Amino acid sequence: MSDRGRKILLAALLAGTGLLAAGTLAWYALDRRDMQPAVFAPAETAVRQREAVLNVNEATAAELEELPGIGPALAERILAWRAENGPFSGPEDLQRVSGVGPALCQAVESFIRYQ
Secondary structure, eight states: OOOOHHHHHHHHHHHHHHHHHHHHHHHHHHHTTTTTSSSHHHHHHHHHTTTTETTTOOOOOOHTTTTTOHHHHHHHHHHHHHHHOOOOOOHOOOOOSSTHHEEEHHHHHEEOOOO
């Protein structure tokens, strides 16, 4: 390949890389524009806020899964802990469940109660 051919190839590669980077940044910006801060769908969030909060000691697995950061496996571990140890008295009890830490307790604190 001639020196001129290499320069053209290099210029084409740089231009392509620039376009790819610009497209990626544009997609990222557009994708983030519509994201909601809550995990709930907007209608579910409004319903949950109107209903006050979920009693973690009476909640079903499906109800727990509606909370931010709680999926099916963690919901089942919460129910198992509750069945084995009795009702949760506060966040310190909830954090005894494997997979629940301070960050998750903080994320769900406004959606749950213990009594």
